[in-house]
Structures are given as C-alpha cells and as structure tokens.
Amino acid sequence: GARPALEAADALRQIFTQKGYTLTFESPTNQVFVTLENSFVEKLREIAEFSFWGPADGTHTIVRFATSWATDLSRIKEFGEKLPVI
DSSP states (O other): OOHHHHHHHHHHHHHHHHTTOEESSOOSSSEEEEEEEHHHHHHHHTTOOOEEEEESSSSEEEEEEEOOTTOOHHHHHHHHHHSOOO
16 A cells, blocks of 8 residues: 555655755655755755756755655665755
C-alpha cells in the first residue's frame, strides 16, 4: 500500500523542519515541497534527487521530493546526515 511512501515522506519532512528549512506547504501525500535559496539548489543535487516545482520569488526556488513504496528509510536517514543546517 501507500503506507511506506507516506512514512518516508513524513521522515523527510521532519528532517527538513529540524534543520531549519521552509516547507512550502503541507502535503499529506508522498510529496514534500521545500523552498530553497537558488544558490543552494545545485549543491543539494549533489546529495539528493528532486524535481523543480517552480520559482518562489527572485531568489528562491520550490523543489519537490517524492517518495515511493520502495523508498528505504535508511537512505532518508543518510540524506538527513548529509543535509546541512541552515
């Protein structure tokens, strides 16, 4: 079912929140939307796969992370260890 994807998305939201990132909006789905400074988007590509959602303003971009039934929680934890605090 969808439970593993939702649990992985919740874990991802928690990591972003704990590290000071701005969740663009709350999504009860397997999608996590984060607003990032434009200069940080390419640096984040080095540690994660995500898609561009669109510009937030002149200096920020909204990106989308999506989890699935196959998302490994240990990979989420590993991402959290690499993600810098802002």
